[in-house]
Amino acid sequence: MTGRKHWMLAALLLALALSVAACGGRSGETTAPVEDPGPAVVERAPIDAPVTNVAETDAASVADIAVSEPGSGYAAVLFAIEPLGAPCCPKPTPDKALEGAQGVAGVMDARLIDDFTIFVRFDPGATDQGAIASAINQASFLVTEKEATADELAALALTTNDTDGESN
Amino acid sequence: MVKQKPYFKLMTILMAAVFVLAACGRPAAKSQEEAAGAAASFEVSDGPPAPDWTLETLDGQTFELADHKGEVVVMFFMASWCSSCILEARALDQLYKEYADQGLTVVAINVEPEKNAAGLTQFRQQAFDAPYAWTFDNEFKVTQLYGVKSLDTTFIIDRAGNIAYNDAFVTPYETLKEEAEKWL
Numbered sequence: 001m002t003g004r005k006h007w008m009l010a011a012l013l014l015a016l017a018l019s020v021a022a023c024g025g026r027s028g029e030t031t032a033p034v035e036d037p038g039p040a041v042v043e044r045a046p047i048d049a050p051v052t053n054v055a056e057t058d059a060a061s062v063a064d065i066a067v068s069e070p071g072s073g074y075a076a077v078l079f080a081i082e083p084l085g086a087p088c089c090p091k092p093t094p095d096k097a098l099e100g101a102q103g104v105a106g107v108m109d110a111r112l113i114d115d116f117t118i119f120v121r122f123d124p125g126a127t128d129q130g131a132i133a134s135a136i137n138q139a140s141f142l143v144t145e146k147e148a149t150a151d152e153l154a155a156l157a158l159t160t161n162d163t164d165g166e167s168n
Numbered sequence: 169m170v171k172q173k174p175y176f177k178l179m180t181i182l183m184a185a186v187f188v189l190a191a192c193g194r195p196a197a198k199s200q201e202e203a204a205g206a207a208a209s210f211e212v213s214d215g216p217p218a219p220d221w222t223l224e225t226l227d228g229q230t231f232e233l234a235d236h237k238g239e240v241v242v243m244f245f246m247a248s249w250c251s252s253c254i255l256e257a258r259a260l261d262q263l264y265k266e267y268a269d270q271g272l273t274v275v276a277i278n279v280e281p282e283k284n285a286a287g288l289t290q291f292r293q294q295a296f297d298a299p300y301a302w303t304f305d306n307e308f309k310v311t312q313l314y315g316v317k318s319l320d321t322t323f324i325i326d327r328a329g330n331i332a333y334n335d336a337f338v339t340p341y342e343t344l345k346e347e348a349e350k351w352l
Contacts, residue, residue: 084279084311085318087338088252133281138249140319142308143281 074108075124076153078146081116081136092140094118100139104132109157117146119156211351213332218325221310223277223303226288231275231301233325240267240351241325242274242344245311248287249280250319252338257295259341263348264300270352271327274300279311279319326351 079101083092090096094115101110101118106126113119120132129145136143148156218241222232233241244260246253257276264274276298278288283304292302305311314323317336324333324347333347 083317085336086247086250086252087318087320088250130282134284137247137279137281142279142311144308 073123074121074157075129076119076121076157077129077132078113078148078153078156079118079120079133079136080144080146081118082142084137084140084142086140089140096139097136097141097143100135100137100141101132104135107132113156119153121157210327212328213326213330213351215326215331215333218323218329218331219313221313223305223310224283226285226292226302226304231303234329236273236325237329238327239271239273240327240348242272242348243314243323243325244274244276245279245305245314245316245319245321246276246291247279247319248284248291253320254291254294256320256322256338257291257298259339259344260300261296261298262341263344264298266345267348267352272348272352274298276300276302277305277310278303279305279308279316281306281308324348324351 081094081097085092094112098110098112098118101107101120104122104127106123107120108123109119109121111119118136122129122132133143133145218233220232220234222230225231242260242263244253244256246257260274260276264272276292278284280287283306288302288304292298314321320338321336322334322339322344323331326332332351335343
């Protein structure tokens with residue numbers, strides 16, 4: 001063979017080796033299997049078995065308290081509420097959400113600012129914001145903390161009646 | 169000895185490069201064809217694309233909807249205090265066990281403001297310890313993203329990632345089965 005033929009043969013072999021090396025991983029990627037959801041086990045169980053209410057608040061997940069003044073003995077928060085119907089439960093109304101908040105031990109005062117906002121003043125030693133939010137949620141509402149300044153919350157707190165746990 | 173022309177080496181390298189590119193291009197093109205062919209063998213709805221989302225699961229993992237493209241996904245909005253939700257959770261348990269091996273995925277989305285793991289675990293137990301995914305939407309992002317106004321809301325996402333079905337009531341097993349089979 002001439003030098004040129006040797007050179008061409010070597011180049012072709014190199015190209016072949018490069019092809020195999022470069023494409024090996026790629027073809028593997030394209031054939032990666034979808035995650036196996038696991039074996040299907042058919043268990044026909046009655047779907048009309050007795051149902052009980054399993055509502056429970058996780059005390060470990062304590063939300064931040066919006067306002068907590070040392071020595072003042074209370075914290076305050078504004079909640080934005082949005083109805084979330086549930087076939088199991090009465091139609092959500094703002095009054096039901098308010099009752100939910102008022103029913104939490106440690107809530108000193110709660111009132112509707114409008115149909116979409118609840119102001120709550122509570123004893124941070126007795127309850128927490130998350131527990132109050134959960135109670136409102138169980139009245140069939142989406143509930144999120146609404147932004148408010150400390151001054152706004154303090155002003156709202158001054159205009160509410162302290163009922164010592166028996167909210168108005 | 170034959171003297172090589174100066175451009176001969178360059179030509180050889182270029183040939184090698186073309187060879188590599190041609191060899192690599194074919195499997196990629198083929199895989200796209202295969203993917204298209206696979207998709208074509210399933211029914212695809214004309215519903216809108218399902219927005220993607222990611223939530224934390226009860227077992228501390230994450231569930232991302234996009235990871236399940238190519239599967240039929242049932243999204244079930246519930247709360248641990250919702251007694252009617254247990255009925256549908258049980259129906260979904262039965263559905264999942266029957267169709268998981270055909271590409272059905274079920275994910276329960278807990279619509280509560282806190283990650284109430286204890287409550288969700290108890291709820292799951294009442295739903296025959298259903299083995300599908302259980303997630304926390306404690307910031308209501310997915311609930312609001314999908315415009316959910318009621319618990320017991322169900323969405324079925326087809327293999328192409330489109331919303332094929334949705335309702336806002338306690339969906340009986342028969343309806344779930346009928347709807348899911350359309351897209352499996």
